[in-house]
Amino acid sequence: MMRLSKRSRNRQPGQALILIAMAFIGLLAFVGLAIDGGQFFIGMGNLRRATDAASLAAAAQVREGRLINSPEVINSALQVLRMNGVDTGGVDVLGCLPLDIPHHDASLCTTPPRKLVRVRATSSVPMAFLPVIGINVIPIIADSVAEAASLDVVLAIDVSESMAYDRSCSDGDDDDADGVADDCNGRGGSAAQNGAFPDDFMRDPSQCNPGNDCHPFAEVKFAASHAPGTLGPSDLGGFVQRILDKAPADEEDRLAIVYFSNGFQGAPLGSHVVTPPGWAVGDPLWFNSQADAAAAINNLIIYNPDVCPDPLGAGEGPCRKYDAAGDYDGFECPMFRDAAQDPRSCTTTNIGGGLLLAGQMFNDHPKEEALWVTVLLTDGAANASSRDMPTHPYGYCPGSAGAPDWVNPFCRDNRVITRHTTASGLYDADDYARDMADYVGCTPTSPAAGCSRPGQGAVAFAIGLGGQVLAADSLGVAYGASLLRYVAAVGDDFDPGTDLCASVPDPRTWCGNYYFSPTGAQLNRIFEDVASRIFTRITQ
The missing domain is CATH 3.40.50.410 (von Willebrand factor, type A domain)
Structure with a gap:
Protein backbone atom coordinates (compact mmCIF):
# COMPACT_ATOMS: atom_id res chain seq x y z
CA MET A 1 0.00 0.00 0.00
CA MET A 2 1.22 3.44 -0.93
CA ARG A 3 1.57 6.00 1.83
CA LEU A 4 1.80 9.78 1.48
CA SER A 5 4.72 11.43 3.05
CA LYS A 6 4.28 14.01 5.71
CA ARG A 7 5.49 16.70 3.28
CA SER A 8 2.74 15.85 0.76
CA ARG A 9 0.07 15.99 3.39
CA ASN A 10 1.21 19.45 4.47
CA ARG A 11 1.17 20.74 0.83
CA GLN A 12 -2.58 20.10 0.23
CA PRO A 13 -4.04 22.92 2.41
CA GLY A 14 -1.71 25.46 0.75
CA GLN A 15 -2.80 24.44 -2.70
CA ALA A 16 -6.43 24.81 -1.73
CA LEU A 17 -5.87 28.34 -0.49
CA ILE A 18 -4.25 29.29 -3.77
CA LEU A 19 -7.16 27.85 -5.74
CA ILE A 20 -9.67 29.64 -3.54
CA ALA A 21 -7.78 32.94 -3.93
CA MET A 22 -7.66 32.53 -7.70
CA ALA A 23 -11.36 31.72 -7.81
CA PHE A 24 -12.14 34.78 -5.69
CA ILE A 25 -10.09 36.99 -7.98
CA GLY A 26 -11.91 35.54 -10.99
CA LEU A 27 -15.28 36.09 -9.32
CA LEU A 28 -14.30 39.64 -8.40
CA ALA A 29 -13.22 40.29 -11.99
CA PHE A 30 -16.51 38.88 -13.27
CA VAL A 31 -18.52 41.08 -10.91
CA GLY A 32 -16.41 44.07 -11.88
CA LEU A 33 -16.91 43.45 -15.57
CA ALA A 34 -20.64 43.01 -14.99
CA ILE A 35 -20.84 46.34 -13.16
CA ASP A 36 -18.68 48.15 -15.69
CA GLY A 37 -20.61 46.55 -18.54
CA GLY A 38 -23.86 47.70 -16.97
CA GLN A 39 -22.49 51.20 -16.64
CA PHE A 40 -21.45 51.11 -20.28
CA PHE A 41 -24.90 50.07 -21.53
CA ILE A 42 -26.64 52.59 -19.28
CA GLY A 43 -24.37 55.36 -20.54
CA MET A 44 -24.88 54.27 -24.14
CA GLY A 45 -28.67 54.23 -23.72
CA ASN A 46 -28.66 57.68 -22.16
CA LEU A 47 -26.53 59.05 -24.98
CA ARG A 48 -28.77 57.52 -27.64
CA ARG A 49 -31.89 59.00 -26.04
CA ALA A 50 -30.15 62.36 -25.78
CA THR A 51 -29.15 62.35 -29.46
CA ASP A 52 -32.69 61.29 -30.45
CA ALA A 53 -34.12 64.27 -28.59
CA ALA A 54 -31.41 66.59 -29.92
CA SER A 55 -31.98 65.56 -33.53
CA LEU A 56 -35.72 66.19 -33.15
CA ALA A 57 -35.03 69.61 -31.66
CA ALA A 58 -32.71 70.43 -34.55
CA ALA A 59 -35.26 69.18 -37.08
CA ALA A 60 -37.94 71.36 -35.49
CA GLN A 61 -35.77 74.40 -36.12
CA VAL A 62 -35.19 73.31 -39.72
CA ARG A 63 -38.97 73.05 -40.16
CA GLU A 64 -39.20 76.72 -39.17
CA GLY A 65 -37.14 77.59 -42.23
CA ARG A 66 -33.67 77.68 -40.68
CA LEU A 67 -30.61 76.14 -42.29
CA ILE A 68 -29.05 73.05 -40.72
CA ASN A 69 -25.77 74.87 -40.09
CA SER A 70 -27.45 77.93 -38.58
CA PRO A 71 -26.78 78.86 -34.94
CA GLU A 72 -30.45 78.28 -34.04
CA VAL A 73 -30.39 74.67 -35.24
CA ILE A 74 -27.02 73.82 -33.70
CA ASN A 75 -27.79 75.54 -30.38
CA SER A 76 -31.15 73.79 -30.07
CA ALA A 77 -29.38 70.42 -30.36
CA LEU A 78 -26.66 71.42 -27.87
CA GLN A 79 -29.22 72.67 -25.37
CA VAL A 80 -31.11 69.37 -25.39
CA LEU A 81 -27.88 67.41 -24.97
CA ARG A 82 -26.86 69.54 -21.99
CA MET A 83 -30.26 69.01 -20.41
CA ASN A 84 -29.58 65.27 -20.69
CA GLY A 85 -26.20 65.60 -18.99
CA VAL A 86 -24.10 65.17 -22.14
CA ASP A 87 -20.80 67.00 -22.48
CA THR A 88 -21.23 68.99 -25.69
CA GLY A 89 -17.54 69.24 -26.51
CA GLY A 90 -17.81 66.41 -29.04
CA VAL A 91 -21.05 67.12 -30.90
CA ASP A 92 -21.63 67.37 -34.65
CA VAL A 93 -24.84 68.60 -36.31
CA LEU A 94 -24.81 67.40 -39.90
CA GLY A 95 -26.92 67.60 -43.04
CA CYS A 96 -26.59 67.45 -46.79
CA LEU A 97 -24.38 70.54 -47.09
CA PRO A 98 -21.75 69.95 -49.78
CA LEU A 99 -20.56 73.56 -49.54
CA ASP A 100 -20.05 73.37 -45.76
CA ILE A 101 -17.72 70.41 -45.24
CA PRO A 102 -17.66 70.54 -41.40
CA HIS A 103 -21.45 70.09 -41.38
CA HIS A 104 -21.77 67.82 -44.43
CA ASP A 105 -22.84 64.18 -44.35
CA ALA A 106 -23.07 62.71 -47.85
CA SER A 107 -25.27 59.86 -46.63
CA LEU A 108 -28.03 62.41 -45.97
CA CYS A 109 -28.12 63.57 -49.60
CA THR A 110 -31.13 61.93 -51.25
CA THR A 111 -33.08 62.16 -54.49
CA PRO A 112 -35.54 63.80 -54.21
CA PRO A 113 -34.09 65.93 -51.40
CA ARG A 114 -35.25 65.29 -47.84
CA LYS A 115 -34.76 67.39 -44.70
CA LEU A 116 -32.56 64.99 -42.73
CA VAL A 117 -30.55 66.15 -39.72
CA ARG A 118 -27.92 63.99 -37.99
CA VAL A 119 -26.76 64.73 -34.46
CA ARG A 120 -23.62 62.81 -33.46
CA ALA A 121 -22.33 63.03 -29.90
CA THR A 122 -19.36 61.47 -28.12
CA SER A 123 -19.08 60.94 -24.38
CA SER A 124 -17.29 58.70 -21.92
CA VAL A 125 -18.41 56.25 -19.26
CA PRO A 126 -16.34 56.07 -16.03
CA MET A 127 -15.39 52.55 -15.01
CA ALA A 128 -15.51 51.15 -11.48
CA PHE A 129 -13.14 48.16 -11.69
CA LEU A 130 -11.26 48.45 -14.97
CA PRO A 131 -9.02 51.22 -13.58
CA VAL A 132 -7.03 48.41 -11.84
CA ILE A 133 -5.71 47.56 -15.31
CA GLY A 134 -5.40 51.18 -16.39
CA ILE A 135 -8.79 51.72 -18.10
CA ASN A 136 -10.48 54.60 -16.33
CA VAL A 137 -13.14 55.50 -18.92
CA ILE A 138 -14.58 54.01 -22.09
CA PRO A 139 -15.46 56.43 -24.93
CA ILE A 140 -18.90 56.03 -26.50
CA ILE A 141 -20.52 57.55 -29.58
CA ALA A 142 -24.15 57.72 -30.69
CA ASP A 143 -25.99 59.47 -33.49
CA SER A 144 -29.58 59.95 -34.53
CA VAL A 145 -31.17 61.15 -37.74
CA ALA A 146 -34.43 63.10 -37.59
CA GLU A 147 -36.46 64.40 -40.47
CA ALA A 148 -38.28 67.66 -40.69
CA ALA A 149 -41.07 66.08 -42.66
CA SER A 150 -40.96 66.90 -46.33
CA ARG A 167 -65.12 97.92 -50.88
CA SER A 168 -68.70 98.69 -50.01
CA CYS A 169 -71.14 101.51 -49.51
CA SER A 170 -72.04 100.59 -45.95
CA ASP A 171 -68.86 99.71 -44.05
CA GLY A 172 -68.05 103.17 -42.70
CA ASP A 173 -64.78 103.29 -44.67
CA ASP A 174 -63.50 105.83 -47.15
CA ASP A 175 -62.74 103.15 -49.74
CA ASP A 176 -61.87 105.53 -52.57
CA ALA A 177 -59.76 107.88 -50.40
CA ASP A 178 -61.72 110.98 -51.35
CA GLY A 179 -62.31 112.15 -47.80
CA VAL A 180 -65.89 110.91 -47.53
CA ALA A 181 -66.96 107.48 -46.24
CA ASP A 182 -69.67 105.49 -48.00
CA ASP A 183 -70.33 107.98 -50.78
CA CYS A 184 -72.22 105.85 -53.29
CA ASN A 185 -74.94 107.94 -54.89
CA GLY A 186 -77.42 106.77 -52.30
CA ARG A 187 -76.80 103.06 -52.86
CA GLY A 188 -76.64 102.08 -49.20
CA GLY A 189 -74.40 104.98 -48.18
CA SER A 190 -74.23 108.74 -48.41
CA ALA A 191 -76.66 110.44 -50.76
CA ALA A 192 -74.03 112.13 -52.93
CA GLN A 193 -70.90 110.77 -54.52
CA ASN A 194 -67.77 112.72 -53.70
CA GLY A 195 -64.84 112.54 -56.12
CA ALA A 196 -64.42 110.51 -59.28
CA PHE A 197 -65.64 107.16 -58.00
CA PRO A 198 -68.22 105.79 -55.56
CA ASP A 199 -66.89 103.86 -52.57
CA ASP A 200 -67.96 100.53 -54.03
CA PHE A 201 -66.21 101.11 -57.37
CA MET A 202 -63.54 98.53 -56.53
CA ARG A 203 -66.13 95.86 -55.81
CA ASP A 204 -66.31 95.54 -59.57
CA PRO A 205 -63.86 92.71 -60.38
CA SER A 206 -63.09 94.20 -63.79
CA GLN A 207 -61.83 97.32 -61.99
CA CYS A 208 -60.10 95.91 -58.92
CA ASN A 209 -58.35 92.93 -60.51
CA PRO A 210 -55.89 94.82 -62.77
CA GLY A 211 -54.44 96.91 -59.94
CA ASN A 212 -54.64 94.24 -57.22
CA ASP A 213 -57.16 96.44 -55.42
CA CYS A 214 -59.77 93.80 -54.57
CA ASN A 304 -64.80 88.14 -63.25
CA PRO A 305 -67.60 87.09 -65.63
CA ASP A 306 -68.73 88.98 -68.71
CA VAL A 307 -70.97 92.06 -68.68
CA CYS A 308 -74.64 91.18 -68.69
CA PRO A 309 -76.29 91.40 -72.11
CA ASP A 310 -79.01 93.93 -72.72
CA PRO A 311 -81.68 92.64 -72.72
CA LEU A 312 -80.64 90.12 -70.12
CA GLY A 313 -81.58 87.02 -72.08
CA ALA A 314 -81.21 83.49 -70.70
CA GLY A 315 -77.49 82.69 -70.62
CA GLU A 316 -75.93 80.48 -67.98
CA GLY A 317 -73.81 81.70 -65.11
CA PRO A 318 -73.50 85.10 -63.43
CA CYS A 319 -72.72 88.30 -65.30
CA ARG A 320 -71.68 91.81 -64.24
CA LYS A 321 -74.58 94.25 -64.04
CA TYR A 322 -74.38 98.06 -64.33
CA ASP A 323 -77.11 100.63 -63.76
CA ALA A 324 -78.17 103.37 -66.14
CA ALA A 325 -75.45 105.66 -64.78
CA GLY A 326 -72.78 103.03 -65.44
CA ASP A 327 -72.25 102.22 -61.77
CA TYR A 328 -71.52 98.62 -60.90
CA ASP A 329 -74.58 96.92 -59.46
CA GLY A 330 -73.24 93.47 -58.60
CA PHE A 331 -73.88 90.16 -60.32
CA GLU A 332 -77.00 89.15 -62.17
CA CYS A 333 -77.98 85.63 -63.24
CA PRO A 334 -80.02 85.34 -66.47
CA MET A 335 -81.05 81.71 -65.87
CA PHE A 336 -82.64 82.74 -62.60
CA ARG A 337 -84.38 85.73 -64.12
CA ASP A 338 -85.98 83.80 -66.96
CA ALA A 339 -89.23 81.90 -66.67
CA ALA A 340 -87.61 78.82 -65.09
CA GLN A 341 -86.10 80.82 -62.22
CA ASP A 342 -83.19 78.36 -62.18
CA PRO A 343 -80.38 79.40 -59.75
CA ARG A 344 -78.08 76.41 -60.35
CA SER A 345 -75.52 78.32 -62.39
CA CYS A 346 -75.68 81.48 -60.28
CA THR A 347 -73.63 80.58 -57.20
Missing part, protein backbone atom coordinates in the same frame (compact mmCIF):
# COMPACT_ATOMS: atom_id res chain seq x y z
CA LEU A 151 -44.21 68.62 -47.18
CA ASP A 152 -46.68 68.41 -49.99
CA VAL A 153 -48.92 71.39 -49.28
CA VAL A 154 -52.01 72.41 -51.26
CA LEU A 155 -53.24 75.95 -50.78
CA ALA A 156 -56.91 76.16 -51.82
CA ILE A 157 -58.10 79.77 -52.18
CA ASP A 158 -61.60 81.12 -52.67
CA VAL A 159 -61.69 83.54 -55.63
CA SER A 160 -65.44 84.20 -55.66
CA GLU A 161 -66.61 87.76 -56.24
CA SER A 162 -67.24 88.25 -52.52
CA MET A 163 -63.45 88.50 -52.10
CA ALA A 164 -63.98 92.17 -52.95
CA TYR A 165 -66.50 92.69 -50.15
CA ASP A 166 -64.29 95.23 -48.34
CA HIS A 215 -60.05 93.68 -50.80
CA PRO A 216 -59.61 91.53 -48.78
CA PHE A 217 -58.27 89.43 -51.66
CA ALA A 218 -55.18 91.64 -51.84
CA GLU A 219 -54.49 90.87 -48.18
CA VAL A 220 -54.92 87.15 -48.86
CA LYS A 221 -52.28 87.28 -51.59
CA PHE A 222 -49.94 89.37 -49.46
CA ALA A 223 -50.14 87.04 -46.46
CA ALA A 224 -49.58 84.05 -48.71
CA SER A 225 -46.65 85.37 -50.72
CA HIS A 226 -44.89 88.49 -49.38
CA ALA A 227 -41.09 88.51 -49.35
CA PRO A 228 -39.11 87.85 -46.15
CA GLY A 229 -38.34 91.00 -44.17
CA THR A 230 -41.33 92.93 -45.52
CA LEU A 231 -42.84 93.26 -42.04
CA GLY A 232 -39.55 93.64 -40.20
CA PRO A 233 -36.18 91.92 -39.68
CA SER A 234 -37.71 88.83 -38.05
CA ASP A 235 -40.35 88.34 -40.77
CA LEU A 236 -39.81 85.01 -42.56
CA GLY A 237 -42.17 86.03 -45.34
CA GLY A 238 -45.54 84.75 -46.46
CA PHE A 239 -46.83 81.21 -46.35
CA VAL A 240 -45.15 80.34 -49.65
CA GLN A 241 -41.80 81.57 -48.38
CA ARG A 242 -42.11 79.48 -45.22
CA ILE A 243 -42.85 76.31 -47.17
CA LEU A 244 -40.47 76.80 -50.13
CA ASP A 245 -37.44 78.17 -48.33
CA LYS A 246 -34.59 76.89 -50.52
CA ALA A 247 -33.33 77.09 -54.06
CA PRO A 248 -35.50 74.93 -56.37
CA ALA A 249 -32.76 72.31 -56.87
CA ASP A 250 -32.39 71.86 -53.10
CA GLU A 251 -36.04 72.24 -52.09
CA GLU A 252 -37.50 69.19 -50.35
CA ASP A 253 -41.04 70.58 -50.06
CA ARG A 254 -43.67 71.14 -52.75
CA LEU A 255 -46.64 73.48 -53.03
CA ALA A 256 -49.73 73.31 -55.21
CA ILE A 257 -52.19 76.15 -55.68
CA VAL A 258 -55.91 75.58 -56.21
CA TYR A 259 -58.51 78.28 -56.71
CA PHE A 260 -62.27 77.85 -56.70
CA SER A 261 -65.42 79.76 -57.53
CA ASN A 262 -68.20 77.89 -59.36
CA GLY A 263 -68.02 74.29 -60.47
CA PHE A 264 -68.76 74.26 -64.17
CA GLN A 265 -66.84 77.00 -65.99
CA GLY A 266 -63.37 76.72 -67.54
CA ALA A 267 -60.26 78.66 -66.54
CA PRO A 268 -59.79 81.39 -65.49
CA LEU A 269 -63.35 81.09 -64.15
CA GLY A 270 -64.51 78.08 -62.19
CA SER A 271 -62.30 75.88 -59.99
CA HIS A 272 -58.85 74.81 -61.16
CA VAL A 273 -55.26 73.90 -60.28
CA VAL A 274 -52.66 76.55 -61.15
CA THR A 275 -49.98 75.19 -63.50
CA PRO A 276 -46.28 75.98 -62.87
CA PRO A 277 -44.34 77.87 -65.57
CA GLY A 278 -43.35 75.67 -68.51
CA TRP A 279 -45.75 72.94 -67.45
CA ALA A 280 -46.56 70.22 -70.00
CA VAL A 281 -48.96 67.30 -69.83
CA GLY A 282 -47.43 64.64 -67.62
CA ASP A 283 -45.36 67.08 -65.56
CA PRO A 284 -46.05 67.49 -61.83
CA LEU A 285 -48.44 70.29 -60.95
CA TRP A 286 -46.31 71.07 -57.88
CA PHE A 287 -44.22 74.19 -57.39
CA ASN A 288 -40.76 73.90 -55.85
CA SER A 289 -39.71 77.45 -56.71
CA GLN A 290 -40.59 80.13 -54.19
CA ALA A 291 -40.51 82.84 -56.85
CA ASP A 292 -42.77 80.93 -59.23
CA ALA A 293 -45.31 80.07 -56.53
CA ALA A 294 -45.40 83.63 -55.21
CA ALA A 295 -45.89 84.97 -58.73
CA ALA A 296 -48.69 82.47 -59.35
CA ILE A 297 -50.53 83.62 -56.23
CA ASN A 298 -50.05 87.28 -57.07
CA ASN A 299 -51.46 86.63 -60.54
CA LEU A 300 -54.70 85.20 -59.14
CA ILE A 301 -57.81 87.28 -59.77
CA ILE A 302 -61.28 87.13 -58.31
CA TYR A 303 -64.15 85.75 -60.37
CA THR A 348 -69.85 80.89 -57.02
CA THR A 349 -68.40 79.40 -53.81
CA ASN A 350 -67.51 75.80 -54.66
CA ILE A 351 -65.68 74.86 -51.46
CA GLY A 352 -66.20 71.17 -52.16
CA GLY A 353 -64.63 71.55 -55.59
CA GLY A 354 -61.59 73.22 -54.06
CA LEU A 355 -61.23 70.36 -51.59
CA LEU A 356 -61.67 67.78 -54.35
CA LEU A 357 -58.85 69.30 -56.40
CA ALA A 358 -56.68 69.54 -53.28
CA GLY A 359 -57.21 65.86 -52.50
CA GLN A 360 -56.50 64.84 -56.08
CA MET A 361 -53.14 66.63 -55.97
CA PHE A 362 -51.80 63.96 -53.61
CA ASN A 363 -52.15 61.48 -56.48
CA ASP A 364 -50.02 63.66 -58.75
CA HIS A 365 -46.43 62.30 -58.65
CA PRO A 366 -46.94 61.42 -54.97
CA LYS A 367 -44.14 61.43 -52.39
CA GLU A 368 -45.11 58.73 -49.93
CA GLU A 369 -42.68 59.94 -47.25
CA ALA A 370 -44.07 63.47 -47.33
CA LEU A 371 -46.56 64.96 -44.91
CA TRP A 372 -49.70 65.85 -46.90
CA VAL A 373 -51.31 69.14 -45.92
CA THR A 374 -54.27 71.12 -47.26
CA VAL A 375 -54.90 74.72 -46.27
CA LEU A 376 -58.37 75.98 -47.23
CA LEU A 377 -59.22 79.69 -47.19
CA THR A 378 -62.70 81.02 -47.94
CA ASP A 379 -64.83 84.01 -47.05
CA GLY A 380 -68.22 82.36 -46.94
CA ALA A 381 -70.35 79.24 -46.99
CA ALA A 382 -70.55 76.57 -49.69
CA ASN A 383 -73.24 77.44 -52.23
CA ALA A 384 -71.87 75.69 -55.34
CA SER A 385 -70.42 72.29 -56.19
CA SER A 386 -68.61 70.61 -59.05
CA ARG A 387 -70.65 69.34 -61.97
CA ASP A 388 -71.68 65.70 -62.13
CA MET A 389 -72.54 64.97 -65.73
CA PRO A 390 -75.01 64.39 -67.17
CA THR A 391 -77.47 64.70 -64.30
CA HIS A 392 -76.01 67.76 -62.56
CA PRO A 393 -74.37 70.01 -65.17
CA TYR A 394 -74.11 72.89 -62.69
CA GLY A 395 -73.47 70.86 -59.57
CA TYR A 396 -75.82 69.87 -56.78
CA CYS A 397 -78.60 72.35 -56.15
CA PRO A 398 -81.84 70.79 -54.84
CA GLY A 399 -85.07 72.00 -56.35
CA SER A 400 -86.85 72.19 -59.65
CA ALA A 401 -88.19 74.90 -61.90
CA GLY A 402 -90.56 77.16 -60.01
CA ALA A 403 -90.45 74.95 -56.90
CA PRO A 404 -90.76 76.63 -53.51
CA ASP A 405 -87.55 75.02 -52.24
CA TRP A 406 -85.52 77.08 -54.73
CA VAL A 407 -85.33 80.00 -52.36
CA ASN A 408 -82.45 81.77 -50.66
CA PRO A 409 -79.95 80.56 -49.66
CA PHE A 410 -79.57 78.86 -53.03
CA CYS A 411 -78.10 75.36 -53.28
CA ARG A 412 -78.09 74.65 -49.55
CA ASP A 413 -80.85 74.09 -47.04
CA ASN A 414 -81.62 76.39 -44.17
CA ARG A 415 -80.29 74.07 -41.45
CA VAL A 416 -76.58 73.38 -41.23
CA ILE A 417 -77.02 70.35 -38.99
CA THR A 418 -78.78 68.34 -41.71
CA ARG A 419 -76.62 66.15 -43.94
CA HIS A 420 -77.75 64.15 -46.92
CA THR A 421 -76.28 61.49 -49.18
CA THR A 422 -76.03 61.67 -52.94
CA ALA A 423 -79.02 59.34 -53.15
CA SER A 424 -81.17 62.02 -51.56
CA GLY A 425 -82.85 64.65 -53.66
CA LEU A 426 -81.80 67.14 -50.98
CA TYR A 427 -78.05 66.61 -51.45
CA ASP A 428 -76.63 70.14 -51.68
CA ALA A 429 -73.42 72.19 -51.86
CA ASP A 430 -72.75 71.96 -48.12
CA ASP A 431 -73.21 68.17 -48.15
CA TYR A 432 -70.84 67.95 -51.10
CA ALA A 433 -68.21 70.09 -49.34
CA ARG A 434 -68.34 67.88 -46.23
CA ASP A 435 -67.96 64.76 -48.36
CA MET A 436 -64.93 66.31 -50.06
CA ALA A 437 -63.51 67.19 -46.64
CA ASP A 438 -63.75 63.47 -45.87
CA TYR A 439 -61.98 62.74 -49.15
CA VAL A 440 -59.08 64.98 -48.14
CA GLY A 441 -58.74 64.04 -44.48
CA CYS A 442 -60.07 60.54 -43.81
CA THR A 443 -57.62 57.67 -44.04
CA PRO A 444 -57.52 55.56 -47.22
CA THR A 445 -57.89 52.30 -45.27
CA SER A 446 -60.18 51.68 -42.29
CA PRO A 447 -61.55 55.24 -42.17
CA ALA A 448 -63.22 56.44 -38.98
CA ALA A 449 -66.89 55.68 -38.49
CA GLY A 450 -67.89 59.30 -39.15
CA CYS A 451 -66.21 59.39 -42.58
CA SER A 452 -68.50 59.21 -45.60
CA ARG A 453 -65.74 57.61 -47.70
CA PRO A 454 -62.06 56.65 -47.63
CA GLY A 455 -59.77 59.60 -48.16
CA GLN A 456 -56.20 60.70 -48.66
CA GLY A 457 -55.22 60.97 -44.99
CA ALA A 458 -54.02 64.57 -45.33
CA VAL A 459 -53.79 67.11 -42.54
CA ALA A 460 -56.22 69.96 -43.20
CA PHE A 461 -56.46 73.51 -41.90
CA ALA A 462 -59.49 75.75 -42.53
CA ILE A 463 -59.44 79.55 -42.51
CA GLY A 464 -62.61 81.62 -42.53
CA LEU A 465 -62.27 85.25 -43.61
CA GLY A 466 -64.77 87.99 -42.90
CA GLY A 467 -68.28 88.32 -41.58
CA GLN A 468 -69.97 86.19 -44.23
CA VAL A 469 -68.44 83.13 -42.59
CA LEU A 470 -70.65 83.93 -39.59
CA ALA A 471 -73.94 84.25 -41.51
CA ALA A 472 -76.41 82.01 -39.66
CA ASP A 473 -79.06 79.52 -40.69
CA SER A 474 -82.61 79.38 -39.35
CA LEU A 475 -81.34 77.92 -36.06
CA GLY A 476 -78.63 80.54 -35.58
CA VAL A 477 -75.76 78.24 -36.62
CA ALA A 478 -73.09 79.87 -38.78
CA TYR A 479 -73.12 78.29 -42.25
CA GLY A 480 -69.49 78.91 -43.16
CA ALA A 481 -67.92 78.42 -39.74
CA SER A 482 -69.79 75.15 -39.20
CA LEU A 483 -68.47 73.73 -42.47
CA LEU A 484 -64.93 74.97 -41.87
CA ARG A 485 -64.90 73.50 -38.37
CA TYR A 486 -65.93 70.20 -39.92
CA VAL A 487 -63.02 70.41 -42.37
CA ALA A 488 -60.70 71.16 -39.44
CA ALA A 489 -62.10 68.28 -37.38
CA VAL A 490 -61.44 65.76 -40.16
CA GLY A 491 -58.06 67.29 -40.90
CA ASP A 492 -56.83 67.28 -37.32
CA ASP A 493 -56.76 63.52 -36.73
CA PHE A 494 -58.57 62.00 -39.76
CA ASP A 495 -61.78 61.60 -37.76
CA PRO A 496 -64.71 64.04 -38.00
CA GLY A 497 -66.10 62.64 -34.76
CA THR A 498 -63.29 64.08 -32.64
CA ASP A 499 -63.98 67.79 -32.98
CA LEU A 500 -61.63 70.01 -30.97
CA CYS A 501 -64.06 72.88 -31.51
CA ALA A 502 -67.07 71.05 -30.04
CA SER A 503 -66.71 72.84 -26.70
CA VAL A 504 -66.05 76.24 -28.29
CA PRO A 505 -69.41 77.84 -29.19
CA ASP A 506 -68.09 81.13 -30.58
CA PRO A 507 -67.28 80.70 -34.31
CA ARG A 508 -64.86 83.60 -34.08
CA THR A 509 -62.55 81.65 -31.78
CA TRP A 510 -59.62 79.66 -33.11
CA CYS A 511 -59.75 76.01 -32.14
CA GLY A 512 -58.08 72.86 -33.42
CA ASN A 513 -57.20 73.42 -37.07
CA TYR A 514 -59.88 76.11 -37.52
CA TYR A 515 -59.06 79.81 -37.79
CA PHE A 516 -61.22 82.88 -38.17
CA SER A 517 -59.94 86.20 -39.46
CA PRO A 518 -62.44 89.09 -39.21
CA THR A 519 -60.43 91.08 -41.78
CA GLY A 520 -57.43 90.47 -44.00
CA ALA A 521 -55.14 92.06 -41.43
CA GLN A 522 -55.02 88.93 -39.28
CA LEU A 523 -54.03 86.55 -42.07
CA ASN A 524 -50.27 86.99 -41.64
CA ARG A 525 -50.46 85.70 -38.09
CA ILE A 526 -52.73 82.82 -39.12
CA PHE A 527 -50.46 81.64 -41.93
CA GLU A 528 -47.49 81.89 -39.58
CA ASP A 529 -49.30 79.75 -37.00
CA VAL A 530 -50.32 77.13 -39.57
CA ALA A 531 -46.74 76.86 -40.86
CA SER A 532 -45.30 76.52 -37.35
CA ARG A 533 -47.67 73.68 -36.44
CA ILE A 534 -46.46 71.33 -39.14
CA PHE A 535 -44.71 68.69 -37.09
CA THR A 536 -41.45 66.79 -37.37
CA ARG A 537 -40.90 63.09 -37.05
CA ILE A 538 -37.91 60.93 -36.19
CA THR A 539 -36.93 58.42 -38.85
CA GLN A 540 -33.92 56.61 -37.43
